[in-house]
Amino acid sequence: MSGLKIQDLFVESRKYPLGVDAHKPSFGWSFQETRRRGAGQSAYRIIVTTSVDNLAANVGDMWDSGVIGSARCTHVTYDGKPLRSSCRYYWKVIVWDDAHVQTESTVSWWETGLLRSEDWVGQWIQAPRDADAAATQFRHEFTLESSIVRARAFVCGLGQYELYVNGNRVGDSVLNPGWTNYDKTRLYNVFDVSTKLSHGANAIGILLANGFFHVAGGRYSKFKASFGTPKCIVQLQVEFIDGSKMTIASNGNWKCSPSPIVFSEVYGGEDYDARLEQTGWSRPGFNAVHWLNAFEENDSKAVLKSQSIPPVKVMERFSPVDITETRPGIYVVDFGQNFSGWVNVVVRGKAGEELVLTPSEVIQDGLANQRHSGSPYKWQYTLKGTEKEVWAPRFSYYGFRYVQVEGLVPSRFAGEQNGTGSMLSIEGEMIYPDIDVKGEFQSSDPMMNRVHEIINWSVLSNMKSVFTDCPHREKLGWLEQTHLLGPAVMFNYDVESLLCKVVNDIRDAQLPNGLVPSTAPEYTVFEGTYHHFRDTVAWGIAYILLPWFLNQKYGNHSILSEHYEGMKKYVEYVSDQSDNFIVTGGLGDWYDVGENPPGYAQNTPVELVETAMFYHMVEVLGQVAASLGHSADCNRYEALKQSIYAAFQKAFVHTHPFVIGTDSQTSNAIPLVLGLLSDYQQGHALKHLAADIERTGYRITAGDIGHRFVLLALANHGFSHIIQQMVQQTDEPGYGYQVIHGATTLTEAWGGPKIGNSQNHFMLGHIEEWFYRNVAGIDYYFDKKSEQFHIDVRPEPGSHLGWVRAYHTLRPGTVSIDYKEHWEDQISLKVQIPANTTAVIHIPADSRAQVLERGMPLAETEGLSFIKMEGPYAVVSVGSGEYYFTSVKHEQRRMTSERA
Template sequence: GEIDVRDSGTATTGLARGAAVTASESNTVRKTWEPALAVDGLPNSALQTAAGYASAAHTGPDVSDAPITLTLDLKTAKTFDEVALYPRADVLTDDGRIPGLPVDYTVSAADSAEGPATRLAEVTGQRQPTPYLPAGLPLLTDDFTLPKRVRSARLYIAGLGVYEATVNGEPVGDAVLEPANTDYAERVQYATYDVTDQLRTGANTLGVGLGNGMSNVVSTADRYRKLYGNLSDPKLIARLEVTLADGRVRTITSGDDWRTTLGPTTASNWYGGEDYDARREIPRWDRPSGDRRGWRHAVEVAGPGTAGRPALLSARETEPIRVVETLKGKEVDGAEGSRVFDLGRNIAGWPEITVSAPKGTPIRVYPAESLKDGHAFQSISNVGAPLWDSYTTGGRDAETWHPRFSYHGFRYLELRGVPENATVSVRGHVLHTDNTPAGDFTSSDPLINGIHSLIRRSIEGNMMSVLTDCPSREKLGWLEQNQLVFPALAGNYDMRSYLRKIVRDMADAQTTDGLVPSTVPEYTSLPGAYRNDANWGGAFVLVPWQLYLTYGDRQTLETYYPDMRRYAAFLETQVADGILDYGLGDWFTPDRTFPRAVAGTYGYWRVVDTL
């Protein structure tokens, strides 16, 4: 946590900032958890770095036999009458409480480190703060009865951040990680499913599980995330239209007549991973025979956006993300206490475990692209670190699980916590947008074939609902690849509708002064040239032109041409004598002396030449 020393008489805060801190014990993680960081003036324990102070791990809350002490050297004599303690708020204990809150403690002061110290206050029975995280992610259901046989039925649904929908316990389709990533304040995509064959005369149940996805990247210092922030809490909107055999139409819509409870997914982080406790599973929760007597009524809430400008609901216009392949993991040598598996190649997707272990066994799954000393090699500069998925067994003979509301880039999986007598196996589900292949390539040269395979798999590993730069550390839609790699994209897959969607994302992200940010959707505002570079934002002009040349697509050009001109006008405000000396420079060259103005002007002139 964090400490602030204050003087209420003069309204002075931060009197402990910069103090020398000595701790009787510390769970030190360099630059994240250190005694000195308890007085750095940054009380947010969710920061990726400078999170605060953390004690060593203890088996219980009572440390009276060996009290934990923090000694602050304020450097000079200070007058104060308040000491504020900020507990950790980025994680919860297994029983849903804020960890490490000092319930009983004393505050003493001395004129020197040698003492003697005078006791200033003794606090007992400090109340726990209310946890800001729920114990699980929401499940929602609606029960309804159909009096006749069904002629046709369509389900229209969108949910933030990620949803899974079922009818009578069966998935409504094979799309995963729905909906697509968009600027949720501007636009949310809905999908339409034909559920005719899943409905029946009599009782029916529509079920939806929600995860955080990119709309609610939970703040935590214990798990990696590129960014954090809340764009929307988990929520859904749904409409089921049923045409009965006699021609009558029955409509079921989401509302406060639905029922909800918290499910077995206990944590969901787009970057850091997912936690699932099988002991919390509710049998037949999404079937008519399920017991939902203790469930609460759902609450109707506003959609994303603002009251004056709500987000648009747009139909999904591309193929969705699907499981396109499943690889079986082969166990390899690992470090003591770990079980390590190799899928044979890097993928973007879901790690799946099948395990037989005693009820309540927590197993962590660490994904990585490589190994080091028998462990999954994770670092912030490659896949992000630390990240993991966890599964707590429910006690069945064999249990199979994979995350559903996030994904990773990985080849290797390291499992920790598997008992010696337990059996375990792993698989990897390969995910990407299921665009139709446009062609393939083969030659008599194995080296050239291997290069082509690397390129194609790199495309597949980043071809999610936006074209990402990597499937692990950032998962952001950096725009330059859409235009620079366009020939490889279109040569391997039909990208017309996919890139039309991305162009619309660019238009949604364009600012009032014409800037198109380098990452779209713009989930985080990057500084300076990382947000504004003509070779990145210029994709807003170049990709519609490439779509026209490749597919004869005039509509995209006609729709966004005025906005493309606005972007060119924005660049012109930064140009002097035809030179744009701004941007990231040549991002690929190892020669850092390459003139920035050459790369910037190249991007600018490609834009104006295309227009």
């Protein structure tokens, strides 16, 4: 019998990472897909060394865990000798399966960052205080006297920067570093520049722009705020073949000069004057006689941390689907897809000619309309007059589908405009993190597939170093979408490190009194009459829920203890602010659908929504406390939870006649899902909810907060057939309305793609969770007791789907389902379960006898155990392997589910 096959190794959930600054990093590994049934890990041994030779000899000179009897394969914490800064460590894992067969991984490694503040010898530098530049260039020359073995550049540039070595840009990531509260945390990036350096003269350059560090305005701006003058710190560490080392660090001897970027604002756009280029500025030998010395600043108020999230890059490119002249000298480029990013242009013309590019989501009267996405915003390029010039913005992106072109003529029209420069080509460049795709959903229903697509275009458009609400007007990290959409996003992408950063951003944003603001990083403060935009439990609850999600879905237990005190502090704040356990302020069910235009909640009492969220976060914090072994806190939160329950019942649940709140969809759905109703009340609330949706023609009226709970309430109680109707209906409001009216991303309001709405928000994409969790039937959690992931497969395709296919990759491996309907009432369900997991599979059937696995009765099938009949399902327990079930279809069967 062959043993387990190890696929990939991870340190801090990354493969071969540079710059890990965790003193006790976590290890994990995945397994290759296997058809072997019941393959599980019974023990592991991790060996960490300073050399490949030691690793081959199993000499753990840094750490040898010994043989640990455990199935855990994620978030195993390093427990060896203290790690040193900027060092490479090698490691491997040896695992034993349940039959005690041993398997050894390949060699992997990670490199540490600068683990202690004293390891930084570079100084913060900035342009002189009287310098006036939208973006500044810094440079420094140095000589290397020996052959290079290894070189790493540690760089933080605030707000955003690009690194150059010997005239070449280093790396292809953009918008570095990630956005944070710069007074508390600043992220640095680590680059391998070994092949960029050479024996002899070398030069290093930094192009530094404003980003969110310095939002000065000048065109459109959501707000104006500044953390100070843009600055950078650089430390280049070089190791030579003879074993010697050298450090090149930023200081006041570095030179600086204004760059060709003459305007750079995160909200307003970017202007570039190519006539101001200084050829060779980042190469050795450049004449910098007119450059000024950088100003050296002693700035130690924030902690420098290595950036652990995936780098943002240009990930998609779009060619125009159409270019039209809408007015004399004005051209509109249509890329056919709304996305976030910028354009890359190739132009030709005379020096001083200008190309003005105005991006927009919609066109009105032949012109770009930015009224509801942030105006004015533009990119502008001034030509230097060479044969061909290639340009793309670097530091300012927008959400758009169209670009209005002025000043130069697109090449297809060039013959009509003699004497005017030409835009030879234009390409849309979409930017988002270079993130691992972890799932896919497809079905026989085109509407479901299209809704899935437009939601994911919106998710990627709003995924940067934070989850933004929109990629144009605000670009802020509104927190409600992270916990409401988090479960859906986790099905599609590996967002563990990004969500960990969000949690850290929340910690940095938390006020001394415990309040968690609704945005993190909190770049603008909502005060006075707008205080409810800052202090709202339905947003702040993200600080409680996100760590719990990370624990449940990734097995990340350390994040609970790391943030437990801050989580407690927020609950105490809300409790103190409540009026006899009723939360009286906040936004409630923002952007619901009613008689008035969307915005403030109009269907459901704000107090009902906010108090229900208060109850939910106390319940989850009690689970966190139990997981951490804080029994006294458990008892305290249980008592608080019961007090909130009683207050909620008294304030919002009425019996003669039975009504919850205002009887809106949200009023019924939220308490149904969160356990705020008795069994008797649940039945009434469910009837009211279903009746309201059917009465309105399967239209949604819930808003930003309530929508997910409407879907969960219906799905959890066997009403997925109603959700299917909601998806299919094409009247306003609804997903189908957006699809048939040409939306290519999810729009802000249910009214869909029309002038007056943002065309690229992902806050209403909750249906994505239902696609995976209910239609495909994939759910899972990390079980702390067994130290394994447990999978629940329960497909609910409904009566109108001929097939459903989906997969999701957990930390140990990939679970997939392939459901099909066949002729003569036959159905098939193919399920792949990854190694080192357990699973329960629900096969649609009216009886155990109807189900066969590869043509054999369940009783005669190896590797599975029949548990029971549960409604319209035969339920079996399995381990890893590939399973192929057949059963009988009944047209009138309604798939039911009882998930919480």
